[in-house]
Amino acid sequence: MSKISPLSGFPEFLPSDRIVELQFLDTIRETFELHGFASIETRAVEPVERLSNQGEDADKEIYGVRRLAAGADEDAALGLHFDLTVPFARYVLEHSGKLTFPFRRYQIQKVWRGERPQEGRYREFTQADIDIIDSGELPFHYEVELPLVIADAFRKLPIPPFRIQVNTRQIPEGFYRGLGIEDITGALRIVDKLDKIGPDKVTDLLTAAGLSAETAKQVLRLAEISSTDASFADQVRALGVQHEILDEGLERLSQIMTAANEHAPGLLVADLKVARGLDYYTGTVYETQLIGDEGYGSICSGGRYDSLASDGKTTYPGVGISIGVSRLVHRLISKGLLKASRSTPTAVVIALNSEDDRAEAMRTAIQLRSRGIPVEVAPAAAKFGKQIRFADRRGIPFVWFSTENGPEVKDIRSGEQVPADAATWAPPVEDLRPSIETHSIESHRENS
Amino acid sequence: MSKISPLSGFPEFLPSDRIVELQFLDTIRETFELHGFASIETRAVEPVERLSNQGEDADKEIYGVRRLAAGADEDAALGLHFDLTVPFARYVLEHSGKLTFPFRRYQIQKVWRGERPQEGRYREFTQADIDIIDSGELPFHYEVELPLVIADAFRKLPIPPFRIQVNTRQIPEGFYRGLGIEDITGALRIVDKLDKIGPDKVTDLLTAAGLSAETAKQVLRLAEISSTDASFADQVRALGVQHEILDEGLERLSQIMTAANEHAPGLLVADLKVARGLDYYTGTVYETQLIGDEGYGSICSGGRYDSLASDGKTTYPGVGISIGVSRLVHRLISKGLLKASRSTPTAVVIALNSEDDRAEAMRTAIQLRSRGIPVEVAPAAAKFGKQIRFADRRGIPFVWFSTENGPEVKDIRSGEQVPADAATWAPPVEDLRPSIETHSIESHRENS
Numbered sequence: 001m002s003k004i005s006p007l008s009g010f011p012e013f014l015p016s017d018r019i020v021e022l023q024f025l026d027t028i029r030e031t032f033e034l035h036g037f038a039s040i041e042t043r044a045v046e047p048v049e050r051l052s053n054q055g056e057d058a059d060k061e062i063y064g065v066r067r068l069a070a071g072a073d074e075d076a077a078l079g080l081h082f083d084l085t086v087p088f089a090r091y092v093l094e095h096s097g098k099l100t101f102p103f104r105r106y107q108i109q110k111v112w113r114g115e116r117p118q119e120g121r122y123r124e125f126t127q128a129d130i131d132i133i134d135s136g137e138l139p140f141h142y143e144v145e146l147p148l149v150i151a152d153a154f155r156k157l158p159i160p161p162f163r164i165q166v167n168t169r170q171i172p173e174g175f176y177r178g179l180g181i182e183d184i185t186g187a188l189r190i191v192d193k194l195d196k197i198g199p200d201k202v203t204d205l206l207t208a209a210g211l212s213a214e215t216a217k218q219v220l221r222l223a224e225i226s227s228t229d230a231s232f233a234d235q236v237r238a239l240g241v242q243h244e245i246l247d248e249g250l251e252r253l254s255q256i257m258t259a260a261n262e263h264a265p266g267l268l269v270a271d272l273k274v275a276r277g278l279d280y281y282t283g284t285v286y287e288t289q290l291i292g293d294e295g296y297g298s299i300c301s302g303g304r305y306d307s308l309a310s311d312g313k314t315t316y317p318g319v320g321i322s323i324g325v326s327r328l329v330h331r332l333i334s335k336g337l338l339k340a341s342r343s344t345p346t347a348v349v350i351a352l353n354s355e356d357d358r359a360e361a362m363r364t365a366i367q368l369r370s371r372g373i374p375v376e377v378a379p380a381a382a383k384f385g386k387q388i389r390f391a392d393r394r395g396i397p398f399v400w401f402s403t404e405n406g407p408e409v410k411d412i413r414s415g416e417q418v419p420a421d422a423a424t425w426a427p428p429v430e431d432l433r434p435s436i437e438t439h440s441i442e443s444h445r446e447n448s
Numbered sequence: 449m450s451k452i453s454p455l456s457g458f459p460e461f462l463p464s465d466r467i468v469e470l471q472f473l474d475t476i477r478e479t480f481e482l483h484g485f486a487s488i489e490t491r492a493v494e495p496v497e498r499l500s501n502q503g504e505d506a507d508k509e510i511y512g513v514r515r516l517a518a519g520a521d522e523d524a525a526l527g528l529h530f531d532l533t534v535p536f537a538r539y540v541l542e543h544s545g546k547l548t549f550p551f552r553r554y555q556i557q558k559v560w561r562g563e564r565p566q567e568g569r570y571r572e573f574t575q576a577d578i579d580i581i582d583s584g585e586l587p588f589h590y591e592v593e594l595p596l597v598i599a600d601a602f603r604k605l606p607i608p609p610f611r612i613q614v615n616t617r618q619i620p621e622g623f624y625r626g627l628g629i630e631d632i633t634g635a636l637r638i639v640d641k642l643d644k645i646g647p648d649k650v651t652d653l654l655t656a657a658g659l660s661a662e663t664a665k666q667v668l669r670l671a672e673i674s675s676t677d678a679s680f681a682d683q684v685r686a687l688g689v690q691h692e693i694l695d696e697g698l699e700r701l702s703q704i705m706t707a708a709n710e711h712a713p714g715l716l717v718a719d720l721k722v723a724r725g726l727d728y729y730t731g732t733v734y735e736t737q738l739i740g741d742e743g744y745g746s747i748c749s750g751g752r753y754d755s756l757a758s759d760g761k762t763t764y765p766g767v768g769i770s771i772g773v774s775r776l777v778h779r780l781i782s783k784g785l786l787k788a789s790r791s792t793p794t795a796v797v798i799a800l801n802s803e804d805d806r807a808e809a810m811r812t813a814i815q816l817r818s819r820g821i822p823v824e825v826a827p828a829a830a831k832f833g834k835q836i837r838f839a840d841r842r843g844i845p846f847v848w849f850s851t852e853n854g855p856e857v858k859d860i861r862s863g864e865q866v867p868a869d870a871a872t873w874a875p876p877v878e879d880l881r882p883s884i885e886t887h888s889i890e891s892h893r894e895n896s
Binding site: 139 | 466470482485486488489491492496513516527528543548553600842
């Protein structure tokens with residue numbers, strides 16, 4: 001047997017950090033359900049030919065899966081899914097007769113990519129996706145709604161300030177067409193490098209691609225526009241470029257920003273330099289960054305797609321966003337911003353005077369559990385100091401004792417010990433479940 | 449692109465059946481947490497050499513995993529885990545310095561086995577495991593506690609009557625030793641076939657293995673003993689076989705049955721024919737069957753193991769049980785015993801008089817959501833009949849209207865429509881979330 005060592009790119013949480021991740025997942029799920037999204041899970045594997053060249057990041061590396069005992073002629077070639085969009089598209093086509101459209105679904109699952117591991121980039125990680133998909137046509141208003149769901153989830157999470165950047169393909173496409181640029185996708189890919197290489201090099205690349213100096217300058221001016229309301233549209237119009245696709249894009253992004261200003265003020269930004277994915281998506285695109293940690297990249301991205309799923313007869317347009325849960329939680333934990341208050345759900349340990357008391361302790365535990373209080377009985381009738389340390393090492397706040405005066409419960413943080421009745425006693429509500437301590441997030445906010 | 453077709457052995461739920469599965473998973477998790485088990489997740493892959501010949505079912509087929517783009521010299525050979533015990537043992541060894549023992553963990557994840565698919569046997573399925581593992585020694589009382597946790601979870605689930613069968617390795621081992629049988633494991637493996645091949649053929653196999661007719665008869669007599677209390681011990685003693693290991697086994701199983709009789713009366717059965725896994729486990733073993741559906745096999749199994757995890761210096765004994773969540777839920781759904789009341793979390797659809805009302809409808813939705821009510825706005829300002837059908841096809845009970853007299857809400861099951869205020873109105877608590885309809889379980893009970 002080989003020595004045990006971690007596998008690079010396959011991170012695992014210790015129990016207390018897993019509690020943080022679980023609370024993130026619970027909040028995200030709860031928010032998705034409040035917005036009427038239904039859960040599905042898809043199998044982990046898809047035929048390799050369905051995975052290849054599909055999805056937003058068509059170049060990610062696929063893990064192949066094969067029974068070790070398989071004969072050479074057995075089994076279609078299978079691969080682990082690298083996102084939740086490609087399997088969702090297949091699920092919709094496979095089950096279309098049994099689904100009702102428009103179909104709002106959420107999906108929280110692991111995905112796998114054979115990339116070179118680095119911070120925030122894993123070979124196995126959890127994504128939380130919402131998509132709304134329709135049969136034939138998908139109304140634009142879902143592109144307005146979707147980032148508001150994400151804003152609703154994120155503002156319930158103990159995370160630093162964030163910014164959901166929004167752009168829509170029609171704006172650069174219409175603007176570029178108005179400028180006479182022919183290779184829209186090529187220009188978008190160059191603009192996508194703006195943050196990495198700066199405006200001078202982007203200008204060089206654009207002119208090298210055949211644009212005039214003035215056209216390149218206009219492309220850059222468009223990319224520099226942003227606003228947290230609908231005022232970006234006036235800035236675009238001031239550049240003097242005319243095209244009906246541009247008008248349509250400005251109208252749509254304005255609708256999104258007007259709704260955002262009412263329901264999620266300050267959380268969404270119309271940012272016209274967002275180009276990533278615009279060559280893949282057909283309408284609005286979304287990216288999300290932690291303010292002050294922009295270099296880490298997007299923690300939540302998505303957009304509108306018109307034809308990811310099609311069975312030849314019917315096309316299913318959709319709009320979706322994916323939260324990079326692992327990217328987000330690992331980052332906040334590794335920066336020391338989040339910590340669980342304890343490493344177990346247990347709120348109370350029932351101490352034992354002797355092993356003979358175990359049956360009675362189990363009865364007490366059952367009484368407390370019946371009222372929703374997580375309890376365990378001490379592992380052994382050791383000295384009380386040791387039983388208290390058992391609780392303390394796990395961050396469990398309360399220890400229950402049988403004393404001559406009847407049952408008593410000690411808050412081991414304060415040392416206070418009071419009489420208690422298993423039929424009525426409950427811990428303060430903030431101690432019932434582990435909580436997330438976020439003391440550093442405010443200072444992170446101040447620094448940013 | 450290949451035609452889309454299901455992959456045999458990789459079942460997927462439609463949204464309404466996924467709601468049933470989610471409620472099972474929520475109840476199981478909630479119960480595990482009330483009993484003080486902490487969640488962990490392990491990566492999906494382990495080195496193949498760690499998976500091979502490990503675990504209770506050492507013959508299951510492993511799925512190998514490999515980057516499609518990997519060079520011949522890259523990557524240790526990896527495989528998908530086929531259970532949650534082997535990865536948990538590895539996790540304990542890898543993180544032992546950062547864990548506190550005894551360590552109570554639960555783990556709810558997918559596992560993969562390359563078996564020939566059939567009903568109840570899948571290539572990808574979900575298990576929900578609890579284990580208590582200690583460093584060095586593990587007290588016996590955890591073997592008493594663990595099946596009570598399962599009984600607590602199962603009696604909260606909408607499932608038919610079930611029976612947790614318990615045996616302990618010391619009983620047949622001590623009994624067989626008292627009879628002078630040398631190959632204990634061999635005899636256990638023959639007795640394991642009792643339900644399949646019947647007592648006569650078991651007798652044949654035992655005598656073929658060198659046992660005398662009288663010894664074989666005694667082995668069968670032991671296997672026929674069962675009781676829902678501690679009375680099995682008297683039946684065993686009446687057989688007249690003496691051995692100190694037998695005495696120890698009877699004492700331990702009696703303790704389990706005494707506790708079961710108090711805390712889970714009728715749900716546990718001391719069943720001395722349970723032999724599966726006794727060649728692998730070192731103490732108590734557990735199996736669980738749905739009464740009337742015994743042929744389907746165990747839906748929840750486990751036992752005590754002494755040395756699954758060892759790093760050469762320290763051994764970590766444990767006791768664990770695994771609920772076959774997919775096995776259980778698919779069975780009950782396919783038998784028509786369970787059905788979700790709707791296919792979406794949405795409790796209320798906000799109808800639209802015209803598309804201009806969408807902004808106001810979004811405000812109503814936000815008000816309702818802020819009080820925990822799952823809401824969505826109608827996809828389009830279609831005729832009211834169509835908007836009501838949108839809700840009805842999903843099983844959504846309420847539709848919200850803006851009328852001349854102010855907002856009103858209609859229960860589309862009864863047709864009753866009443867004035868409603870988004871700041872105060874709530875659906876009846878049983879309509880807030882989808883529920884599981886179980887009308888057939890009682891009749892299933894009567895038939896069994």
